[in-house]
Amino acid sequence: MKALHIITGLGVGGAEQQLRLLLRHLPAACDVVTLTNPGPVAEGLTADGVRVIHLGMSGNRDVGAVPRLAKVIRGGGYDLVHTHLFRACLYGRIAARLAGTRAVVATEHSLGDAQMEGRPLTPGVRALYLTGERLGRATVAVSPSVAERLSRWGVPRQRIHVVPNGIEVERFRFDPRARVAARRQLGLPDEAFVVGGVGRIVEGKRFDVLLHALAALPQDVRVLLVGGGPDEDRLRMTAAQLGLADRVVFAGERSHLSAESTGLPALLAAMDVLASPSPEEAFGLAVVEGLAAGLPVLYVRCPAVEDLPPQAATGAERVTGDPDSFARALLRVRDAGPRPRLALQAAHHYSITRSAAQLMHVYEAAASGSTPRVSS
The missing domain is CATH 3.40.50.2000 (Glycogen Phosphorylase B;)
Incomplete structure (x- = not known):
């Protein structure tokens, strides 16, 4: 399987470093697109042999990033697109749909009761999130607590799959x-x-x-x-x-x-x-x-x-x-x-090898067009 990971940035953060660790254990060929800030984690991924593409997105109003990203997806021959963090999840799902890729998985790394990625949750953010979520096939929660929050937001339970973060x-x-x-x-x-x-x-x-x-x-x-x-x-x-x-x-x-x-x-x-x-x-x-x-x-x-x-x-x-x-x-x-x-x-x-194996089950189901089994 060949997968493209899309993430908002690759500075030193929990989601970014978790992505690098995960790619060391996933039995799939993976490239990474960072919308902004390549940062130290991009250097680490490159050292690991992962191809990193910097999209050069200038901000949330850089709508030209969507067709650029769609071109990358079309040209890469990917079986699946996996998005990480709010901005990348929104733009990545839209670009994947424009590129004709239906097998889209998104990981929700940082959803709290009142904040997402350190920013207050508002009705507008929730509405935008749910609009984008419908363009994918599965949403991965990093804990049962996040899965419950997603369900309360209105994400269908059958689309939510728990794959916890992992460590070595x-x-x-x-x-x-x-x-x-x-x-x-x-x-x-x-x-x-x-x-x-x-x-x-x-x-x-x-x-x-x-x-x-x-x-x-x-x-x-x-x-x-x-x-x-x-x-x-x-x-x-x-x-x-x-x-x-x-x-x-x-x-x-x-x-x-x-x-x-x-x-x-x-x-x-x-x-x-x-x-x-x-x-x-x-x-x-x-x-x-x-x-x-x-x-x-x-x-x-x-x-x-x-x-x-x-x-x-x-x-x-x-x-x-x-x-x-x-x-x-x-x-x-x-x-x-x-x-x-x-x-x-x-x-x-929380072994990273266990998390990688669980994620591959989600990938296989999303690529085949079936609904991943809900886990807890």
């Missing part, structure tokens, strides 16, 4: 040498208790909660934030106003797939606990990666954990989203002392 668990195996190297590179003392946060630095992730919690914690506690985004300057200002500038490290964007001391697995090794204060998540990939690294995890919302049986979610604790609750929970973890850094059961549940 072994890649996050704790390495004490990587811990030492990463801490030295970041200027973190060996004896410090490091609270990690991973994700886009945007207001909706609420990393400011961790800074306010840090103000109530002992001096040996540090916060390490991994990611980039428009809220970073505000967070740096907040840290300075709280007198915490020397206790907060902004590590910037890091690759999930790098085995070097600069990659996310090494930075997770440098942490002692992972905290996820976001009140709204479609999946919670950072939490799963933290569990794979053997970290205790504190979270506000995480469908990846909440959708599992309780016995499979050991190592993750749900807390309310205020700074005091996080401060108390972090102090409990700190006072409990270190524990063995072994990948926890929840992480093993």
Whole structure:
């Protein structure tokens, strides 16, 4: 099977890095079109041997992107088109229809109760989404929680298929040498208790909660934030106003797939606990990666954990989203002392090879014109 993946951009983000990881495990020949911003993930895909096409879309009003994209689809001889993220899903489905390709699958990576991709949901966004959705054959939800939201929106249940995000668990195996190297590179003392946060630095992730919690914690506690985004300057200002500038490290964007001391697995090794204060998540990939690294995890919302049986979610604790609750929970973890850094059961549940196999079932059904079986 030959498939074309269409995504809005290929900067360092969860959906973008998940696409790169998925293509390493899908038993299909795949090309990728990015509408905007090729970014670091495009470079990684190219290094993996994947053909990446930059459409050069200038904005939402660049309607000329549709015929350009349709030309790419017609000329590629693709059996199936798979779209990712809102803009690519809308333009990609329309272009596929113009190109005569009916086998279209879309993945909904970032649908919350009140936000989509960090933006407020409005009746207009919902109407536009549903209009585009009807042009495809299947919509993939990354968690049962997202599947339920799609159903409430009006997407027919028979068109929704759950294929969770996946990880390579072994890649996050704790390495004490990587811990030492990463801490030295970041200027973190060996004896410090490091609270990690991973994700886009945007207001909706609420990393400011961790800074306010840090103000109530002992001096040996540090916060390490991994990611980039428009809220970073505000967070740096907040840290300075709280007198915490020397206790907060902004590590910037890091690759999930790098085995070097600069990659996310090494930075997770440098942490002692992972905290996820976001009140709204479609999946919670950072939490799963933290569990794979053997970290205790504190979270506000995480469908990846909440959708599992309780016995499979050991190592993750749900807390309310205020700074005091996080401060108390972090102090409990700190006072409990270190524990063995072994990948926890929840992480093993989300194997990328399993996700790739599930997605291929959706592809085969969509390409044949049948309706994929609803999963949960």
